[in-house]
Amino acid sequence: MTGTPGTALPMTVPASGLPARVRIHEVGARDGLQNESTVVPTEVKAQFIRRLAEAGLGTIEATSFVHPKWVPQLADAERLFPLLGDIADIGDVELPVLVPNERGLDRALALGVRRIAVFGSATETFAARNLNRTVDESLAMFEPVVARARADGVAVRGYLSMCFGDPWEGAVPLGQVVRVAKALMDLGCDELSLGDTIGVATPGQVAALLAALAEAGVPTAAVGVHFHDTYGQALSNTLAALQQGVTTVDASAGGLGGCPYARSATGNLATEDLVWMLDGLGIETGVDLGALTATSVWMAEQLGRPSPSRTVRALSHKE
C-alpha cells in the first residue's frame, strides 16, 4: 500500500484528560548533536537553531558549556552563542544551555545566557561514569551553580538521567529517583527533566514516578519528560505523561542523536513524531510541522544520513 495522504496533517480529535497546550523543550542542537558522530560547523548550528525558532519552537537548548575535551561536537559554544543574538527577535524564544559546573556557568554568564541546565543522575553508576562523582557529590557541585544562577535571575533546569532504568544497575528504585529529584528542586531548580536515558520505560512506570513526585511535593507543572526511543516506547510514554498532567516534553528535531542502525541508537523522541500526535490531539504547541520537517531534512543532509524520525521520512518522501 503506497500513496500520499490527502492531507499532510493528522485529523484533529481531542482526547479527554489532556492538557490544552504543551511546551516542547527542543534538545536537537544540544543532546542531539552531542551524540552525532559528525561535528557540525558552527554556522550550520546557528542556522539550525534559527530555523527551529522560525518553525515555532519556543525553547531551544542551544549548546553545552562542558569542557571541550569531553564533548568535541559542542566545543564551539563560545563562538555559537553570540551568533544567536537575533533569534529572540523571532518571538518569545528561550535558548537555555547546559552548564556542568561553576566554570561552565562563568563561561555562560559571560555571554549573557539567561537560562541554564544542570545534568544530574538518579543512579550512582551513571554519576560515577558521567560525572566522576557520587550522586551526592554531584549535587554538591550543582549547589553553587544553581545558587549563583538564581542570584543573577537565571532560570535553572535540572536534568535527571536514568530515571527508569540504568544500563549497569538495571531497575532503578522509585524512592531513589524521588530523592534526587527533590534534592535538585531543593537546590533551587525551576524545573526538572526526567530522563529515560536508555529508553526502557513503559507507561505504568511513567505514571508511577510522576505520582510519586507529586506526592513528594514536586509540582507536576515543574516536571518535564525526556524519553529516548531506543525500544520504540518514547511516544506512548509521552502520552502516559500527558495523562498525568505533564505539559513540558523534551524532543529532538528529526530524532537527532540516534543513528538508526547503531546500538547507540538511543535517539531522542523525534520532535516531528511528537508534534504529529499533539496536532492530532488538538494540543497547542505553536510548531509548524511542515517547517520543522523541512529543517530536519536539511539537517539530515548536513549530517549525510537520513533522519530516524518516521514522520520526517514519511512527509519528506517524494513519490
Place this chain on the structure above:
Amino acid sequence: MTGTPGTALPMTVPASGLPARVRIHEVGARDGLQNESTVVPTEVKAQFIRRLAEAGLGTIEATSFVHPKWVPQLADAERLFPLLGDIADIGDVELPVLVPNERGLDRALALGVRRIAVFGSATETFAARNLNRTVDESLAMFEPVVARARADGVAVRGYLSMCFGDPWEGAVPLGQVVRVAKALMDLGCDELSLGDTIGVATPGQVAALLAALAEAGVPTAAVGVHFHDTYGQALSNTLAALQQGVTTVDASAGGLGGCPYARSATGNLATEDLVWMLDGLGIETGVDLGALTATSVWMAEQLGRPSPSRTVRALSHKE
C-alpha cells in the same frame, strides 16, 4: 551514551484501567511478507511461522488465498499451509488465512483452514483501487464467503482498512467507518480489525472510533486494532486502544512489511515494540520476547536487511 541494559526485559509496573491480558494477532507472515519486495521461499515461511508459535504467539495469520497474480509474495499458499500441520501441536495456536472471495474460500477450505479473514475498506477510493468494487459491492462479495465459512464452523475476522485516514480522500468520517464495521459484523464476522493502513491516526481518533462502535452495538471484545507505524504513532495509539478496553492487537514480528527508508515504509507495528510495552505494563501475552527477537533477527537475515523494529535493533546489537 551506550551500554547494555542490565536486564533485558523492562521493569514491570502496571497502570490502572488496562486489560490483564492481550491477544496479539501476528500478521508478519501475511501482511508483512506481502509488502516485502523479497519473495521468501515456502520452507522459510513455514520455519518462520513455527518459530513464531514457539515464541508463544497464539494467533498467526499464515498466508493469503488471494489470486497469485495480485500478491506473488504469497502465491505459494497451497504449498505452505500443509507444511504447518504440526504447529497446532505446539500449543493452542490458531492459523488464520486471508480469503478475498468464494474462490479463495474454496481453496482454503480444501486445505482444512479453520479461521479466515476478509479484507474490507472503510473508503470508496480504497475499495475501488484494492477490490475493484464499491464498498457495498465488496460487502456483497463477502456475504457468501462469511455465510459459508460460518456454516462450516470456520471463524471469520473482518479487516477494515483506512479507518483513520485515506491517502486519496484524507479524513474519513466516523459514521462511514461505523457503518461498514457494523455491516461486516451483521454479515457474521466474529471480530473486526480496525486498520490505520497509512499510519496517520492519533489517540483521540482511536478513542472516538472505539466509543462510536461500542455505542453502535459492536462489542469492544470483538474489536482488534491494526496500526501502522508510518508516522511513529502505532504504539501510542495502541495504548489509547487498551485504555478503551481493546484486548486484541495486530502486530508484525520485526516490523515486517515496512522498509525503513522507502516511502512505502508503512510498516506494521513491530510485535517486539508492542511486547516490550505490554511486558512493562504487566499485561500477559504469552510471548517470550527473547525468542521472538531471535526469530526476527533470523528473518531479517533471510530478507537481507535489518529489522525496522527499534526493540529488535536494540536487543540484537552486539557491543
